[in-house]
Amino acid sequence: MRFVAPKVLQALFVVWATYTVTFLLIHALPGDPVLAALAVRAGDAATTDPEVLDALRAQYGLDGSVLHQYVTHFLALFRGDLGVSMATGYEVSDMVARALPKTAAVAALALALGFAGALSFTIAAYLARPHWLRSTISQIPPLGIAIPAFLTGVVLISVFSFQLGWFPASGANGFSSIVLPAITLSLPTGAVFYQVFSAAVFEAGDAGFVRTAQAKGLSQPVVIGRHILRNAVLPAITIIGIQIGYLAGGTAVVETVFSRDGIGRITVDAVLARDINVVTGVVMVVAVIYAVTTMIVDLLYGVLDPRIRTRVAAKPRARATTPAGGADA
Amino acid sequence: MRRLLNPVALLSVLVLAVTLVAVIWPALLAPYDPFDSVGTARLEPPSWDHLFGTDALARDVFSRVVHGARLSLLAAVLATTAGAVLGALIGLVSGAAGGRVDFAVMRVVDVMLAIPGILLALIVVASLGFGAVSIAIGVGLGATGSFARVMRAQVMRVRNEEYIEAARTMGLRRPTILLRHVLPNASKPIVAMASTELALAILAVSALSFLGFGAQPPTPEWGSLVSDGRQFIATAPWLSIMPGSVILVVVLAVNGVARNLGGNR
Numbered sequence: 001m002r003f004v005a006p007k008v009l010q011a012l013f014v015v016w017a018t019y020t021v022t023f024l025l026i027h028a029l030p031g032d033p034v035l036a037a038l039a040v041r042a043g044d045a046a047t048t049d050p051e052v053l054d055a056l057r058a059q060y061g062l063d064g065s066v067l068h069q070y071v072t073h074f075l076a077l078f079r080g081d082l083g084v085s086m087a088t089g090y091e092v093s094d095m096v097a098r099a100l101p102k103t104a105a106v107a108a109l110a111l112a113l114g115f116a117g118a119l120s121f122t123i124a125a126y127l128a129r130p131h132w133l134r135s136t137i138s139q140i141p142p143l144g145i146a147i148p149a150f151l152t153g154v155v156l157i158s159v160f161s162f163q164l165g166w167f168p169a170s171g172a173n174g175f176s177s178i179v180l181p182a183i184t185l186s187l188p189t190g191a192v193f194y195q196v197f198s199a200a201v202f203e204a205g206d207a208g209f210v211r212t213a214q215a216k217g218l219s220q221p222v223v224i225g226r227h228i229l230r231n232a233v234l235p236a237i238t239i240i241g242i243q244i245g246y247l248a249g250g251t252a253v254v255e256t257v258f259s260r261d262g263i264g265r266i267t268v269d270a271v272l273a274r275d276i277n278v279v280t281g282v283v284m285v286v287a288v289i290y291a292v293t294t295m296i297v298d299l300l301y302g303v304l305d306p307r308i309r310t311r312v313a314a315k316p317r318a319r320a321t322t323p324a325g326g327a328d329a
Numbered sequence: 330m331r332r333l334l335n336p337v338a339l340l341s342v343l344v345l346a347v348t349l350v351a352v353i354w355p356a357l358l359a360p361y362d363p364f365d366s367v368g369t370a371r372l373e374p375p376s377w378d379h380l381f382g383t384d385a386l387a388r389d390v391f392s393r394v395v396h397g398a399r400l401s402l403l404a405a406v407l408a409t410t411a412g413a414v415l416g417a418l419i420g421l422v423s424g425a426a427g428g429r430v431d432f433a434v435m436r437v438v439d440v441m442l443a444i445p446g447i448l449l450a451l452i453v454v455a456s457l458g459f460g461a462v463s464i465a466i467g468v469g470l471g472a473t474g475s476f477a478r479v480m481r482a483q484v485m486r487v488r489n490e491e492y493i494e495a496a497r498t499m500g501l502r503r504p505t506i507l508l509r510h511v512l513p514n515a516s517k518p519i520v521a522m523a524s525t526e527l528a529l530a531i532l533a534v535s536a537l538s539f540l541g542f543g544a545q546p547p548t549p550e551w552g553s554l555v556s557d558g559r560q561f562i563a564t565a566p567w568l569s570i571m572p573g574s575v576i577l578v579v580v581l582a583v584n585g586v587a588r589n590l591g592g593n594r
Contacts, residue, residue, distance in 0.1 A: 148539075149536065150555050154562060271451050272541060
């Protein structure tokens with residue numbers, strides 16, 4: 001139990017802090033959210049009647065003092081209440097709940113593809129003998145971060161939908177419609193996985209126990225499977241949080257390219273409509289998913305690697321960070 | 330200097346030089362006006378006359394890409410600079426102050442790192458409105474956290490060096506020591522990091538402009554050129570693929586130079 005409590009607190013902290021940063025940002029930046037949303041909807045003909053505006057502010061939960069809003073909205077989070085969309089009038093929580101499964105299906109397949117792809121490249125690079133071949137292979141996965149997602153998506157659509165006709169170019173009907181979006185998202189995900197895998201595998205490859213295993217005459221596949229991969233997969237779990245960041249960012253572009261309904265599409269439409277309630281709602285949902293996943297991973301890591309549990313009191317674990325520092329792409 | 334001789338770095342520098350020309354003097358590279366149609370040739374495939382083909386309004390796509398470089402790249406440079414300066418400042422203050430201030434500031438930075446950069450940018454764009462400047466502010470804010478982290482680590486390292494000790498013994502005031510002695514010695518990794526972040530900023534800026542939050546038509550911008558072409562993807566895929574590939578090549582070139590900057594440390 002002593003191991004669990006701090007992790008739960010940490011997750012709560014991330015959610016609270018994300019909420020605070022988002023709230024501060026929205027209130028510190030100039031502009032009235034209600035006026036902005038009205039202007040997008042009605043152009044310059046938007047009403048400026050103070051009574052109407054006050055009524056709208058109350059309806060969207062944007063009335064009262066800043067402190068009042070800050071507290072009530074945060075408490076509402078725990079009831080699953082994310083406010084009302086200014087553009088559509090729907091409950092934000094309903095919009096998110098409807099969209100989340102569609103996004104999750106793509107994200108899950110993208111994670112799986114990225115994981116498998118990164119693993120294959122890692123093994124290929126590890127086994128490649130002439131030095132130039134190894135360095136060529138290891139140059140390829142990092143390209144996954146450099147390729148803009150919209151370019152990948154457009155190329156995939158034009159080849160596999162319009163020329164070959166294998167997959168639909170848009171929509172969200174059945175498994176075939178999630179393949180191309182998932183491949184698009186799997187490139188940056190795979191690149192991040194590869195970074196961690198290859199670091200771990202090449203380190204393990206030089207370690208004493210691998211030499212021992214080779215000297216014992218174990219076959220190459222056994223050495224790779226039993227000794228090296230086990231050391232590679234464990235650190236991969238710790239970067240799931242970073243991956244969720246990439247997926248949350250990438251999904252906005254990917255769902256636009258493939259005209260799918262989902263979290264990303266909702267967010268983009270909300271920003272286009274200057275619908276601050278929906279944008280905040282989506283950010284909070286992503287933050288909760290991130291916090292809970294990180295918490296589970298931390299706990300799981302303690303189970304998988306007993307060294308962590310005993311070490312936790314003595315020395316804080318180094319956090320896995322990418323040099324890229326987040327999901328800017 | 331030996332490193333500049335490697336072919337990847339050389340090619341990268343060459344690409345960036347051409348890109349720089351496009352930013353400063355686009356008319357030198359662009360054969361046509363980016364806003365006017367070049368006749369009746371609509372949706373023409375790439376040819377020697379029109380390297381990237383023509384769009385639905387019979388405009389030369391290559392010329393539009395060349396003219397779009399300025400807005401797209403300036404936004405990315407602005408974002409990176411803003412993120413680096415703000416982040417370095419936060420890291421400098423936090424690292425120099427130490428104690429509770431440092432703890433509190435770094436927890437805020439942790440949160441900025443936890444929120445995906447693009448979501449942070451979307452919040453900024455939703456509240457500030459559309460355009461290259463708000464995109465740049467949003468993307469810059471998304472990069473601030475990592476700069477702050479690196480700067481703080483550097484300040485922690487430099488703080489205990491002998492020359493800082495010496496400056497302190499000489500009776501220099503704290504702000505003077507920070508700006509004259511700590512900052513210059515701590516900022517080298519920030520420069521290397523800024524070049525990597527620039528590549529990410531180009532991607533983020535073009536993604537946001539692809540989503541429609543950037544300059545409004547007919548102003549050419551790299552991301553919006555890709556999204557303009559998207560509706561003709563069945564018949565004229567080059568409209569999207571060509572501008573998209575230019576973004577990729579420039580990002581790779583920035584990365585190629587960045588890796589050499591980083592390696593020289």
